[in-house]
Each structure stands twice: as structure tokens, then as C-alpha cells.
Amino acid sequence: MSLKFRIPAGEKIVVNGAVLTNSSSKAMHFSLENDASIMRERDILLPENAETPLQNVYLFIQLMYIEPGSHEDHHKSFQDAAQIAFLSTTDNDERNLVFEVVGLVGEKNYYAALKLLQKHFKATLPPAEESAG
Template sequence: MALKVELRPHERIIVGNCVITNTDQRARFLIEGENVPILRERDILTPETANTPAKLVYLAVQLMYISPDPATQHGTYFNLVRDIVTAVPSAWPIIEDINNNIMGGDLYRALKDARKLIAYEDKLREQFDATHPKGDVKGDVSSAA
């Protein structure tokens, strides 16, 4: 079954190991083939934008997804998730889902689950920020004045 894709002007998409960049007009096309990794620009993280632990996990899974040899990223991925589970044990159910999908070979679903990990991390950061206002950190010189 073919996948219908519509790209906005100048939008990029990864198909297999190629980056396709649209011109200055909308484009529609069909992608036919099995097990071809496809990532829209909005779903692509770069090493520069992977600036949190959960985003680094997403990047590792993304690299597995687009790689002809996903196992090359396993070491990096498992080191990252070990550190996250050590720091935030409540993230385990999401990581377990990612792990199961990786081990089952469903890297696209693992990537979707990694998005859930990013959302969970964002939620934890928001909760922390709400309970620890800036300037309320012990040893913060700015609040001492």
C-alpha cells in the first residue's frame, strides 16, 4: 500500500537514507515500498536539538530507525535509558515500551514511544518549575539581596 505524502513549501523529509527537500510550492506524492524509513521534518531531531536526556533517547531511536544496521545505536541507547531510569524510575513504563518495540523490530513505534518520553520529561520539568520558582534555589545569590 502506498503512503500519500504532502509537503509544504521548502519542507524536508527523510525517505530511506535520502533527504528530500521540497521546492517553493506544495507537493504531493506517493511512496511505495516496504520497510522504508520515512521521517517528516517536524519529527527529525538533530544532535544540536537533542538537548535533554529524553531527546537524546529519541535521537538514538531515530538513528536506529533510519540506519541499515540499527544495532550500532543499541549501546548508546541502553546507556541513556539506564541513566534515565536511575534518575527517574517512574519513566520505566515508557522506556519498557520503547525497549519492547526495539527488540521486536518495530522502530517506528519505538520512535512514537520515545515522543511520549519527551512529553513525560516536559511534564516533570513543568512540575519542578512550578514548585521551585527561579530565585528560590538554596544558595542562589540573586535571592539573597
């Protein structure tokens, strides 16, 4: 079964590490017919925007997901970031989140780990930022 996407004009996506830009003035529709790592521009965290320990965890999972050729380097950085994120908080919910994310990464389920962190980030946004995003 294929995965169908609609990419608005000007938006970028990453497919297996390749950046694709919809350069037309109209939305692009396409179907992904096989397994691939895909991220929409709005879900990509740029290194300069990773400001918290959990955002650093997200960044390195994202890199493992979209750059599998550099997995070993990214995995080591992920391990360091996860340790820092765990040690930087005393909040049990955040510590449990780090444990869950580490488990998903151990299973190579990067997509689920990213979605879990996205859900956490959205839940912890102040109300004004949540409605703007």
C-alpha cells in the same frame, strides 16, 4: 496500499537515510509504494537539541530507524541512553515508558517507539510551549 504524503514547500523528509528537500514553491504530493523508513523534518531531533535523557533515547532510535546501515553502533548507544534515562528518574511512569520503548526497539518497531516518545514529549510540554509548537 500506498502511503500518501504532502510535503510543504521547503520542507525536508528523510527516506531510508536520504534527505529530500521540496525545493519548489508549492507543496509536493507523493505516494510511497513500498516499505521504507520515512521521517518528516518536524519529527527529526538533531543531536545538539537532545537535552534530556529521554531525548537521547529518541535520538538513537531515530538513527537506527533512518540509518539502518549503522544499526549496530546506534543500538549500543541506544542501550546506554536507555539505561541512563531509566536511572536518572524515580518517576514510575517514565521508567515504564523506558521499558516499553526498549521492548518496541527489541521488536525492531522503531516507528512505534518514536511515536510513543513524541506523545510523551508533547504531554509534558508546558502549556505556552505546547501551543507554540
